[in-house]
Amino acid sequence: MNKEITSVQNAYIKELFQLKEKSRERKKSGLFLIEGAREIGLAIKGNYHLETLLYVPELCSEAQLNNLTTQHPTIIEISKEVYQKLAHRDTTEGVIAVAKIKSHDLNNIKFKSEFPLILVAEAPEKPGNIGAILRTADAANVDAVIIANPKTDLYNPNIIRSSVGCLFTNQIATGSTSDIISFLKGHGIAIYCAALQASEVYTTQDFTKASAIVMGTEASGLSDAWLQQSTQNIIIPMQGEIDSMNVSVAAGILIFEARRQRNFK
Template sequence: MNETVISSLQNPQVKRLVLLQQKSSERRKQGVFVVEGLRELQHCQEAGYQIESVFLCPELAKDTRPSAPHLFTVTPKVYEKIAYRGSTEGVVAVVFDKPLTLNELKLSSSPLLVILERVEKPGNLGAVLRSADAAQADAVIVCDPLTDLHNPNLIRSSIGAIFTVPTVACSSEECIQFLKDRNIQILTAQLQDSHLYYDVDMQQPTAIVMGTEATGLTQQWREAASAHIRIPMLGRLDSLNVSVSAAILLFEAVRQRQIVAL
């Protein structure tokens, strides 16, 4: 492991790291992304990702010394520049990407999947991933994505769940065919022509599909659905945040499956 001390904000490695954090095009071009925080980095390594380099601030990292081919020891001033958030443990890493495809997903005998169509806000996707991890969903599939799966804010808001839950980006057409080929029922969350979510059987192989809060799902998903489901809204508003909706629907599936298991 090569170790280098960095004290200048103008160091090329610092400039590169900041660029990778800010530009999804650079992440794609270089085939890497940035992980900040010890917990997130541990989840990342456990998921089999390879680390390219680590930036470590000894004053913040205490006794932490992650293993990496290249270790850059940075001053608190430099760390303040490269840190996406201020409360991390003094560890930022550059990690090699390894995109997952639909056909590489390893599904259980009765899979539970979350499908998100054109969800744009990284924070929402990160929160959905946390719920998917808690419910032990088989995977999260992001269709026609409007946000980079390795956006720093997504990694931060997921608290590393982007590494604990298999996550795939693909087109809606590919996903619909994938589900139909495997006889996985498609439950689309929508207000129109729908059943209350707790009246629908989620014990069988199930994909819960949600769209954006602004426009909902596109027609192709509505037509592909096995059933349309809704969460009852008792107030004056007619929609919930997508991450809240995902948590409610996921844990209804968990409830139904636990009853069967008892």
């Protein structure tokens, strides 16, 4: 028989609320929350381990729950009041998973192709931008997304939400700028830095070889370490009054040019 929790004052629910709200609690426990059937399904496909599934029977039937996973997590029936305390959105299907955080070590990256295509973002802060970058990376089927000097916890609920689950569909690694540069150079991957200085128009470059496209922040661009190690700085010609655009939009333009050159293989 499934467990049942109806009170928001329940000690376990209070623990889960801390996981939702606080990065340090996620890091300490190694757990995080996934909300919604689609996102949970993508996490399972991405080989995330589910510890617990919590569901509202009026919103999600046991049959729907059983269709979600072949894993055997603990199942807990919860009230709508408890669900509303834990949920980040009002429109999800009444199901929340407690899942184990993955390691995002650089050495865990497995390239999908002989000439990998990698998207690197240095020190992104806004969860919405990170989520949008992950959606772009999924759409272009890049080999990996690498985040240098991360400022935001990857398992922030806003990243999961804004990425529409693409946090789970991409191969993601994090590390320091110096470690990532060493990793790329060690694997013979050309480094193309999106930068204004000493740049060539992005369409003039050959992205069919092993390539990393590196994006900085809109506010400060890339650090000198990247610019000093760049194979070539690249630029998107701007036709208006400003000299920059949203980082996720710029990443999409550059990544899809690389994918176009590879004939969308």
